[in-house]
Amino acid sequence: xxxxxxxxxxxxxxxxxxxxxxxxxxxxxxxxxxxxxxxxxxxxxxxxxxxxxxxxxxxxxxxxxxxxxxxxxxxxxxxxxxxxxxxxxxxxxxxxxxxxxxxxxxxxxxxxxxxxxxxxxxxxxxxxxxxxxxxxxxxxxxxxxxxxxxxxxxxxxxxxxxxxxxxxxxxxxxxxxxxxxxxxxxxxxxxxxxxxxxxxxxxxxxxxxxxxxxxxxxxxxxxxxxxxxxxxxxxxxxxxxxxxxxxxxxxxxxxxxxxxxxxxxxxxxxxxxxxxxx
Ligand code: ARG
Numbered sequence: 409x410x411x412x413x414x415x416x417x418x419x420x421x422x423x424x425x426x427x428x429x430x431x432x433x434x435x436x437x438x439x440x441x442x443x444x445x446x447x448x449x450x451x452x453x454x455x456x457x458x459x460x461x462x463x464x465x466x467x468x469x470x471x472x473x474x475x476x477x478x479x480x481x482x483x484x485x486x487x488x489x490x491x492x493x494x495x496x497x498x499x500x501x502x503x504x505x506x507x508x509x510x511x512x513x514x515x516x517x518x519x520x521x522x523x524x525x526x527x528x529x530x531x532x533x534x535x536x537x538x539x540x541x542x543x544x545x546x547x548x549x550x551x552x553x554x555x556x557x558x559x560x561x562x563x564x565x566x567x568x569x570x571x572x573x574x575x576x577x578x579x580x581x582x583x584x585x586x587x588x589x590x591x592x593x594x595x596x597x598x599x600x601x602x603x604x605x606x607x608x609x610x611x612x613x614x615x616x617x618x619x620x621x622x623x624x625x626x627x628x629x630x631x632x633x634x635x636x637x638x639x640x641x642x643x644x645x646x647x648x649x650x651x652x653x654x655x656x657x658x659x660x661x662x663x664x665x666x667x668x669x670x671x672x673x674x675x676x677x678x679x680x681x682x683x684x685x686x
Contacts, residue, residue: 462658463506465530471508473499474520474529478580478603480628481683482535482648485514495533497679498552498670499650505666516602518582521546524651530659535622537584537646546651547660549667552676557585557644560611560619560626560636567618569641573597578607578616585620588644608633622646624684 466472475495477483483493491512503510513520513529521536523529525545537555538548561567567575573593579586581600589598599616601607608629610616619626620643630636650667652660670676 463508463662464656465508465659466527467511469509470511471503471506471531472511472513472529473531473533474513474515474523475532475534476517476520476603477514478605479535479625481624483533494679494683495535498667498676499533501670501675502663502666506662517580521582521651524653527653527655530653530656531663532651535625535648536651538649539584542651545654547654547657548649548651549660549664551647551649552667552671553680554645554647556623556642557588557620557646558623558626559639559641559643560608560621560630561617561639562611562614563635563637565618567639569639569643572618575617578610578619580604580607580621583621584644584646589620604629608636611636
């Protein structure tokens with residue numbers, strides 16, 4: 409009797425394992441992306457390649473990245489809800505080269521930074537500017553582009569870089585724009601929002617006098633929202649890189665190798681110029 413019970417328990421467990429294995433096999437589709445067909449076709453040999461390269465990630469066979477998809481043209485949601493943009497295209501190519509399936513987790517920027525520090529993502533990919541403070545909590549890849557923090561105002565506003573300290577400034581919480589303006593002008597002058605969509609709305613509604621954010625992203629929002637303009641002055645100049653789990657230096661090296669090849673052969677520039685015309 410006891411043995412029978414044990415047997416049926418074992419059978420149930422075995423059946424469950426098989427179902428789980430099947431489900432896992434079926435879920436190889438990636439979040440969005442042009443390169444996903446290629447990734448899917450190569451998924452078996454690809455994860456063998458990752459194994460051969462000695463890469464361990466938080467979810468086996470996957471490259472899990474955290475991002476805040478409110479940052480066009482680097483990452484944003486298209487009309488069908490897919491995450492698209494410069495960094496998505498770059499990461500699809502890198503994941504493919506590493507033999508890993510790209511898994512994108514969308515969240516607010518603060519949480520995206522935290523995720524990589526807490527081992528909940530392998531990388532934070534979110535237009536992250538390299539800073540010394542952040543270097544203490546994550547490893548940065550090589551930088552692949554630069555950006556400038558600029559000031560967005562309603563048309564006709566008299567805000568300037570010189571009188572910024574007298575204004576109420578909207579920023580995304582946790583960003584360099586947020587940190588620098590708080591440091592420079594005090595927290596009474598700065599409101600941190602979860603997303604840039606909310607920051608821009610606040611400027612449009614007059615809840616804040618201006619916003620501080622990254623130049624290409626500012627241009628994308630201003631193009632979509634009549635009545636706003638960008639001041640012709642630079643508040644800060646920065647370099648973007650990907651933040652990698654500090655405990656995973658093998659991943660850092662592998663991503664850097666793939667990234668530097670994509671920079672060297674012009675692919676990164678080609679991707680950027682597809683989204684940004686200057
Ligand atoms: N470059 C700025 C920073 O590193 C802003 C990045 C915000 N990224 C985003 N996807 N919302 O702090």
